[in-house]
Amino acid sequence: MSCQDARxxxxxxxxxxxxxxxxxxxxxxxxxxxxxxxxxxxxARTVSLLHSVERPRAPAGFVDRVIEAARPAPWHRRLLRxxxxxxxxxLPIAAAAVVLVATLxxxxxxxxxxxxxxxxxxxxxxxxxxxxxxxxxxxxxxxAPRDGEAPPERVARPGAVGRPGAVGRKDAAARDDxxxxxxxEATPPAEREAAPxxxxxxxxxxxxxxxxxxxxxxxxxxxxxxPAVPEPAPQAVAPRAAVQQVAPPPAPVELAPPAIxxxxxxxxxxxxxxxxxxxxxxxxxxxxxxELLTRLGxxxxxxxxxxxxxxxxxxxxxxAYGEFARGLARVGDWALEREAGELSARVRVTLRxxx
Amino acid sequence: MRxxxxxxxxxxxxxxxxxxxxxxxELVAAYQHRVFGVAxxxxxxxxxxxxxAQEAFLRAHRSLAGFRGDAKLSTWLYAITSRLCLxxxxxxxxxxxxxxxxxxxRLPHREGGPDAALERGELESALHRAIAxxxxxxxxxxxxxxxxxxxxEEIALALDLExxxxxxxxxxxRADLKDKLERFLx
Numbered sequence: 267m268s269c270q271d272a273r274x275x276x277x278x279x280x281x282x283x284x285x286x287x288x289x290x291x292x293x294x295x296x297x298x299x300x301x302x303x304x305x306x307x308x309x310a311r312t313v314s315l316l317h318s319v320e321r322p323r324a325p326a327g328f329v330d331r332v333i334e335a336a337r338p339a340p341w342h343r344r345l346l347r348x349x350x351x352x353x354x355x356x357l358p359i360a361a362a363a364v365v366l367v368a369t370l371x372x373x374x375x376x377x378x379x380x381x382x383x384x385x386x387x388x389x390x391x392x393x394x395x396x397x398x399x400x401x402x403x404x405x406x407x408x409x410a411p412r413d414g415e416a417p418p419e420r421v422a423r424p425g426a427v428g429r430p431g432a433v434g435r436k437d438a439a440a441r442d443d444x445x446x447x448x449x450x451e452a453t454p455p456a457e458r459e460a461a462p463x464x465x466x467x468x469x470x471x472x473x474x475x476x477x478x479x480x481x482x483x484x485x486x487x488x489x490x491x492x493p494a495v496p497e498p499a500p501q502a503v504a505p506r507a508a509v510q511q512v513a514p515p516p517a518p519v520e521l522a523p524p525a526i527x528x529x530x531x532x533x534x535x536x537x538x539x540x541x542x543x544x545x546x547x548x549x550x551x552x553x554x555x556x557e558l559l560t561r562l563g564x565x566x567x568x569x570x571x572x573x574x575x576x577x578x579x580x581x582x583x584x585x586a587y588g589e590f591a592r593g594l595a596r597v598g599d600w601a602l603e604r605e606a607g608e609l610s611a612r613v614r615v616t617l618r619x620x621x
Numbered sequence: 622m623r624x625x626x627x628x629x630x631x632x633x634x635x636x637x638x639x640x641x642x643x644x645x646x647e648l649v650a651a652y653q654h655r656v657f658g659v660a661x662x663x664x665x666x667x668x669x670x671x672x673x674a675q676e677a678f679l680r681a682h683r684s685l686a687g688f689r690g691d692a693k694l695s696t697w698l699y700a701i702t703s704r705l706c707l708x709x710x711x712x713x714x715x716x717x718x719x720x721x722x723x724x725x726x727r728l729p730h731r732e733g734g735p736d737a738a739l740e741r742g743e744l745e746s747a748l749h750r751a752i753a754x755x756x757x758x759x760x761x762x763x764x765x766x767x768x769x770x771x772x773x774e775e776i777a778l779a780l781d782l783e784x785x786x787x788x789x790x791x792x793x794x795r796a797d798l799k800d801k802l803e804r805f806l807x
Contacts, residue, residue: 273796278788281766315798328657328675329650332653332675332678
């Protein structure tokens with residue numbers, strides 16, 4: 267047996283795991299090899315050291331923690347775990363939900379204060395000059411101004427909410443220009459092209475003060491409008507502002523207001539045309555009215571039932587008003603109760619439909 | 622050293638299989654130091670060792686129904702623990718922290734043990750460092766054999782190795798330790 271072979275058996279020798287034959291052979295080698303005896307001695311002492319090593323103790327409270335962790339979860343938590351998918355798909359869904367809720371919250375907050383403010387500041391809005399752009403950023407409304415994010419086309423029109431029809435067309439146009447010209451990096455090129463007046467306009471910060479006598483309406487809403495907001499909403503919020511504008515061709519989609527805004531519009535002062543439409547069948551008449559509006563590019567902005575009559579507010583282009591009145595005459599007996607002195611670009615008509 | 626050699630361990634196993642909650646608590650209390658000790662020797666970090674030890678008991682709790690009783694309860698627990706440790710050690714993020722396992726140097730040592738040289742001192746530190754520096758597989762075998770006192774067969778069962786592999790790894794580990802402690806052994 268070589269020394270190398272003998273030393274391979276040291277471990278088994280220490281553990282007394284060699285058979286009788288193996289032990290006899292190793293002992294024979296050791297008897298004649300002082301080096302291997304010395305090595306075996308060191309090997310055995312090493313193992314002895316290892317055997318003397320004390321086992322560490324588990325920390326205090328370990329048993330309680332294990333028992334607690336092993337306790338089955340309550341039935342409702344187990345049920346929830348079964349019903350919900352694993353973590354990986356759940357995370358994006360939660361993130362999407364958060365984003366959706368946040369977007370809706372911003373959307374609602376952008377609009378609710380502006381309508382309230384518009385009603386409150388109705389009278390002074392007609393004469394007060396416009397504050398400078400930086401002041402708007404600090405104006406009330408509870409929505410942080412986000413100039414860099416707000417497309418100008420959208421921010422301009424909601425600012426006019428609450429102005430009655432008395433504001434001149436020129437003022438409205440100048441106000442729109444001032445807001446439209448605000449430098450907005452986030453605005454896509456396509457949107458910028460939609461407002462060609464921008465390119466020729468002077469500095470956005472100087473213009474509101476020098477050219478556009480602006481009603482002192484609270485306008486946080488104008489600055490807070492975000493690209494994510496659907497395009498039709500701002501215009502629908504401000505039907506009266508639209509009346510004062512340069513009368514772009516009315517697109518039905520532009521006039522469709524979100525429901526939340528439609529409801530709020532009832533609080534606005536009514537300066538449009540009011541008439542009574544006597545029909546045989548109110549439901550049929552409303553259907554015909556809807557068809558008429560669709561054909562003429564108008565839109566129904568409100569509907570309520572009062573004293574056996576259905577009151578419907580509609581908004582339609584001035585050029586279509588004549589045809590609208592003729593159409594109403596075909597639906598039933600149409601009688602004006604209040605007529606506007608001068609028709610704006612968009613005419614607001616309140617119909618009391620009775621039988 | 623091996624409580625499960627006796628009739629108490631067999632009764633405990635029967636109660637565990639019967640789903641007796643109190644029996645599991647007794648199991649944890651009886652084996653906590655062994656399981657934690659192996660985890661600490663292997664991982665060198667008390668917090669990580671407790672985490673692994675807890676996980677080992679929880680897995681045992683979940684798998685009790687499938688435990689046939691071919692092996693001892695302790696061997697089964699060592700098997701679960703050693704596998705968890707080796708998996709943790711092989712994890713990519715764990716490999717980068719291996720060099721800092723200084724905690725192994727502070728492991729407790731029996732006061733007044735059989736070898737006077739093991740009194741707290743240089744030899745003790747050298748021994749712990751030498752154990753910590755062993756390759757994982759060899760360290761696992763030497764821990765189970767020389768510190769926990771398992772037989773070759775039990776180690777082979779726990780680590781799912783051939784007995785010859787256990788012998789070989791154990792011999793290499795001990796020889797490695799002897800070489801590292803050479804200056805204390807002359």
